[in-house]
Amino acid sequence: MIAFDATKVDFDKGGGLVCAVAQDSLTLQVLMVAWMDRAALDETMASGEATFFSRSRQTRWRKGETSGNVLKVSAITLDCDGDTLLLAVDPAGPACHLGVTSCFGSVTAPGIGRLGALERTIGERALAPPEESRTARLLARGVKRVAQKVGEEGVEAALAGVAGDDAEVCAEAADLLYHLIILLKARGLSLEDVMDVLAARAEQAP
Numbered sequence: 001m002i003a004f005d006a007t008k009v010d011f012d013k014g015g016g017l018v019c020a021v022a023q024d025s026l027t028l029q030v031l032m033v034a035w036m037d038r039a040a041l042d043e044t045m046a047s048g049e050a051t052f053f054s055r056s057r058q059t060r061w062r063k064g065e066t067s068g069n070v071l072k073v074s075a076i077t078l079d080c081d082g083d084t085l086l087l088a089v090d091p092a093g094p095a096c097h098l099g100v101t102s103c104f105g106s107v108t109a110p111g112i113g114r115l116g117a118l119e120r121t122i123g124e125r126a127l128a129p130p131e132e133s134r135t136a137r138l139l140a141r142g143v144k145r146v147a148q149k150v151g152e153e154g155v156e157a158a159l160a161g162v163a164g165d166d167a168e169v170c171a172e173a174a175d176l177l178y179h180l181i182i183l184l185k186a187r188g189l190s191l192e193d194v195m196d197v198l199a200a201r202a203e204q205a206p
Helices: 038-047 113-125 134-140 143-163 166-186 191-204
Strands: 018-024 030-036 051-054 059-062 071-078 084-091
Touching: 030 038, 030 051, 030 084, 038 051, 038 059, 038 071, 113 134, 113 166, 113 191, 134 143, 134 166, 143 166, 166 191
Parallel strands: 018 084
Antiparallel strands: 018 030, 051 059, 071 084
């Protein structure tokens, strides 16, 4: 059950419907836009999976009910006018009916969102047998080995920053970020925990 006060939503303004924007909770990529009536919102809150209202078919439909590409909803936020919902979702597959991640272009997790996509991939590979995944093998060796690897990659990134070309700096930085996210995973932490620290520091900055 998702905690959200549905009584604050203004369904009257849109003739019983409100716009619903689905956004990947990790990458922050906008995946799709659809419509909800009160019943679709209630079903979404109860099931934890995004359910919408089809204006063409005049009926409710649950995303992924035929394809399996459901949108698991972790949070719902109402906009300042009370007539648009933002759904934070964890997609089980492509959100677009064309088979791509987003209805807004074919690029997956653009920009800084790539880190969220990487974190999700690391989480998936962590569940694989060690013999099938480099990530799983590293995690199986324990936090100390993962931390050691972060140290090694940090040194390589620093050396590249001093003496390497731009391509080498970027490659080493990518290796460092990959292993840093694995370390967070090994400690039961996430990028979101790090973002919370950065947000708190930003609020304290003069």
